[in-house]
Amino acid sequence: MSDSAGFALHRPELDEPLKRGEAKILGLMSKSVRRLGPNETLINANTEHDYVYRVREGWAGRIRRLDDGRAQFILIFLPGDLFAVKSMFVTRHPDAVQTLSDAVLEQIDHRRLRDAYAGDADVALRCTWQILEEERRLHSWVTSLGQGDAEERLAMLLVDFRGRLVISSGAGDSLVEYDLPMTQEQLGDHLGISNVHVNRVVKSFRERGIATVHSKRVTLHDVAALTRIARPLLDVYERGTPEYSSTPHS
């Protein structure tokens, strides 16, 4: 489970190039930093966009808004995540990206990154890796939305956020409490359920002593129980932390 830079389970020969790529991109981006408040739109849907970003602090999300008012948070970006990498290849993004909390973002013009990408295999690999990591999450999320009920989906989400924060914050497996800067309505728009039903599941978790979600903070009282609920939906990469899983000898 130890994973120094958050690049889990890749082909081992890629370990060093990935780290180098990370460092190089960091160097390229660190000059231009943007500070944003919550609910600010970074990228408008269906418009030209020239930047690639990296989250230094705070949360953001990719959201698709339908004409009739429905909305879906497709992906949530946490500190350390690179996003809008596709700006290098496509002019328009069909979805918007907005902040969820106060956020500090590094940005880079797609042309500069693409030059680096073209001229430096490490940078190219790191970019491709980010896209693959997003794809992995999307696969899981499709499965979750297609097969999971509301309770499984929320459990999976809370476990997923925890896992990602453990890596990006270096907090370690003892992390049982974290900020979750999303309203229940936003959670619903990510989970594919109504805000009212999010509330009911949250209430149920609270009453069963599993987890508390309150005033944008999560406390996991029983990680084992939460993982047990989410387990059917978790892929091998996400099961991790064997001390919490229900079948220690798998």
Added chain:
Amino acid sequence: MSDSAGFALHRPELDEPLKRGEAKILGLMSKSVRRLGPNETLINANTEHDYVYRVREGWAGRIRRLDDGRAQFILIFLPGDLFAVKSMFVTRHPDAVQTLSDAVLEQIDHRRLRDAYAGDADVALRCTWQILEEERRLHSWVTSLGQGDAEERLAMLLVDFRGRLVISSGAGDSLVEYDLPMTQEQLGDHLGISNVHVNRVVKSFRERGIATVHSKRVTLHDVAALTRIARPLLDVYERGTPEYSSTPHS
């Protein structure tokens, strides 16, 4: 909408490199061809895998099977699609890939493709492009599963398949009939609904004269109506074919 090679809406300066990359990959892969029957597993979940594939004929799908019997088809691959590109970067795939019909697949060892990828920017671009295209579909599919009802999801799927077949077969916008080599149960496992409910929606489309789905063949009787149902879920890239859309002057 004319789009010679199926690479829609990328940055125009990438057009030529993409086509060159496509041709080069084709050259690399065409030597080793596999013929498979329906429902054969190409890639087992959670195992090492060394190949990257391209569909020459037939359909395949990426599927995640849960321990309790549920299953989700995450993506469907049609002729022309490159898949398992991530074999170049990760050793294990958490999902399986299986054929849906008789299929002819080209394959290449990930190391050979990665060598080409590392040494040739056109190949790298074409691979990255495939991943981005998958990601785009996944974004739409997440939105569909999260926000669409059963009818919208099926309509969107039928429209999506049609659009992809128009491109890969060069059939043109007149295409209103195509093979759909999936059982209603498999459709349900992709749409996130039960086989029984798939049947009800299919029946409803048939009775309303919108589309017929029968014995693995689809006939679209009223593309405009189908598109109208799917429209809220379609992103700008998918709306296309303005003569069929309900708001011609958007």
Added chain:
DNA sequence: CGTTTGGTTGATGTATGTCAATATTAGTGG
């Protein structure tokens, strides 16, 4: 402070699931 936004809860409606029976199609061996 009042106003707005988000959270909580109950009553009720509905889309979709489950179960089970039957019909149809496809597959297989004789």
Added chain:
DNA sequence: CCACTAATATTGACATACATCAACCAAACG
């Protein structure tokens, strides 16, 4: 080519998870 079997499709009756609506409450906010 037929007869048998298994797989898939179809339909109805019933169950349920979740949505919707509406009221109220609590927290955040200017």
